[in-house]
Amino acid sequence: MSALLEVAGLRTVFETRAGDVWAVDGVDVTVNRGECLGIVGESGSGKSVTFASVMGFVRSPGRVAEGSITFDGTDLCALTPDQMRAIRGRDIAMTMQDALTALNPALTVGEQIGEVLEAHDQTLPARGHARQKAIRDKSVEMLGLVGIPSAQERLRQYPHEFSGGMRQRIMIAIALACRPKLLIADEPTTALDVTIQAQVLELITDIRQRLGMSVVLITHDLGVVAEHCDRVMVMYAGQVVEQGPTRDVIRDPKHPYTRGLLRSIPRISMRGQPIQPIEGQVPDLIGLSGQCRFMSRCPLAIEACRNPIAMQPIGADRKVRCIRAEEALP
Template identity: 50%
Template sequence: MAPILDIRNLQTHFFTSRGVARAVDGVNLEVPRGEAMAVVGESGCGKTMLALSVLRLIPQPPGRIVDGKIIFDDTDLLSLSEKEMRSVRGNRISMIFQEPMTSLNPVFKIGDQIAEAIELHQKTTHQEAAEAAVEMLKLVGIPNPENRAQSYPHEMSGGMRQRVVIAMALACNPELVLADEPTTALDVTIQAQILELMLGLTRDKDASILLITHDLGIVAQSCSRVAVMYAGKIVEQAPVTDLFRAPLHPYTQGLMRSIPRLGDKAVKLTPITGIVPSLTDLPRGCHFHPRCPHAFDRCREEHPPLIMQNGQGVRCWLHE
């Protein structure tokens, strides 16, 4: 079955006074239809810019998509006009943003904000959209949804605001949901509830999901495939079970060693040495080599291609 989203050689650059920041640097990624896929990596590696590029929400200037294709259901999104793209955003592709307080308008009621998207994309009357908004609030588990629809964002807790954002994202039955760190700002118990809610609703609506996160525990719990991103590039791709059983890239191995394990006192947490390089001053060769314990001369001179090994793709000369 063809993937719902096929990203090919995507390059999103930011032109700054310090130089060109290659936030997304030749990314190739396929999101399976009807499944959940994760993109993981440290802060600043380009995960959010990848998601924003799909929706063509990169701020211009200083950013610009300079090359590549984003094939969504046989259509290259980069070939669409802005008017055509507006009919895709929030309708066929929606996004759950990291911080709900900044993605909700503080001066409009919750119900009106959800109803606006429904009325715009589904061509319903205002009354029908308002009723559908209340139904979505009920679906995401907000108590007394009729009254809560009249609330403003500041009158709700963080967990409830995140439920509202999920309701907005799923209101028009999108085919693809981009979820950017959807549980980061929440405490652990609310995180589990929100994640279960989001994944359950996308399954019920037969939607695909691209989950942007740095939490490997969430990936293990909820996704079928995972791509590991570093300094604007995908350095490893694999089914989740294969990646956790046998990570191939030294960066992925470092991420795995950073996961605490209950009941295993013999396992010592080992941080990855060094820092993520500046995207305007990337090291020559493999971008990870200054932090890699296995680096050798070729790593410092040549950037490795994606090498396939038993169904896993990895950018590392160790696996040539």
């Protein structure tokens, strides 16, 4: 399976009065063609900033300080803003966490889908009524693709006239309008009830298979990843701590942080037993030393963990950032 997106040594910094915040620090990511990659970690781990960096969304006081980003053979770091704008929305699309705030309340749904088509769809007629009809027809097609009924009528409605699940579907329709090669779904089920969450995730999976595109699914929910992703990458405090095939990571997690995440998930089989939280707090990302960032919360920590720890290969297709990965937790 060939790589569609390759990110190497990515470092993204935000300059503040208190010091530099390294929100992403040395992250490597590979997304293969046609696969779904899950990105997992608690809030502040760097999941969204990593892919905002890929999309070119990071603005002052933030900046991409180091690293390479290659998409379909193109070095995105070498592109001008106009060249990047041509790729963003056409070849790479991203859905944001909160559909209500991401959608423009002053524009109808049809106008918002049409903006993407106007900017990127080169198959449209050059001008006039034919162009507008083609945009309208494609917008109706996209709403139908994401399962919104009466699409012709609903094009004229505004975001506040839709439910939360419908707004999330509209976000997906906008992202898919130009049939991108890569969809980055950032917490696509935020604030949705369990039934609607399942519908949205099944929709993304179905469209991925039908269109043959790649998907990056950013979430804090390991259950979602286990159900829908081929591979998983676990992030903590701006770094990747474990990655590999989803089934292997879920069944046999190697990093103490991944194990802690799995232990903290409520299960029916644990009825009557207390949930085991990960003790301690995420470290301050300002002025971090070279030691393992999970050290202050890790039950396996030893003096050697005060040294920088690189990703260690485990087998042919797994890596973990821990020198005691093969040891059992107490």
